[in-house]
Amino acid sequence: MVAGRVGEGDGYGGYRTRLVETLQQKGIRDLAVLRAIGTVPRHLFVPESVRHRAYDDVALPIGGGQTISQPWVQARYLELAALTGRERVLEVGGGSGYQTALLALLSDAVFAIERIPSLAHAARAALEASGIRNVTVLVGDGTLGWRPFAPYDAVLVAAASPEIPGPLVEQLAPGGRLIIPLGDRNAQVLTVAQRVGPDVRTSTVADVRFVPLLGEFGFR
Numbered sequence: 001m002v003a004g005r006v007g008e009g010d011g012y013g014g015y016r017t018r019l020v021e022t023l024q025q026k027g028i029r030d031l032a033v034l035r036a037i038g039t040v041p042r043h044l045f046v047p048e049s050v051r052h053r054a055y056d057d058v059a060l061p062i063g064g065g066q067t068i069s070q071p072w073v074q075a076r077y078l079e080l081a082a083l084t085g086r087e088r089v090l091e092v093g094g095g096s097g098y099q100t101a102l103l104a105l106l107s108d109a110v111f112a113i114e115r116i117p118s119l120a121h122a123a124r125a126a127l128e129a130s131g132i133r134n135v136t137v138l139v140g141d142g143t144l145g146w147r148p149f150a151p152y153d154a155v156l157v158a159a160a161s162p163e164i165p166g167p168l169v170e171q172l173a174p175g176g177r178l179i180i181p182l183g184d185r186n187a188q189v190l191t192v193a194q195r196v197g198p199d200v201r202t203s204t205v206a207d208v209r210f211v212p213l214l215g216e217f218g219f220r
Helices: 013-025 031-037 048-053 071-081 098-106 117-129 166-170
Strands: 060-063 066-068 088-092 109-114 135-139 152-157 172-183 188-196 199-208
Touching (some): 013 071, 048 060, 060 117, 071 188, 109 117
Parallel strands (some): 152 172
């Protein structure tokens, strides 16, 4: 369950409105995605040292050599997922928990995996402070997925991989979508994979640059 007071009365509403307007100007059209971005308190998901930039459309450091992605990139991810509110979602690379929070407003249940314990702990705290309840955060190797709760209607991978990890494909529901940056450590292409019957069909979206996905089925 998501509490009805997410983001209400925190004094940052005007900044979120400005961010939504910026994303609209950059081509984001999904009203549900824009509504979620206008609701979730992004400032709770970044370190205090960069909180003054929480609503700028830029990536920010969150510790552990990781970043919270640029809001436009996260909004594009969410548009590509095409969520209706009824889905079970797997997020690989939960990071700060911000995208997890957005997913929570757009789907029924979110299962997020983060390999760095300190980031997972901070994400849980920020999610709780935001009043979001329909998420579960696991510390582990995201390339293995989270089999006990599979299959997933959508899988969002927030780090770059040389190829799509096999376990994530196996855990994708029929008709489900998997979104992942594919390439080497320096440059990737944002890719959408969709399960259609026994096949998985892929399409490319845009050139991107993400931190590497580390794990048994990612970069070593």
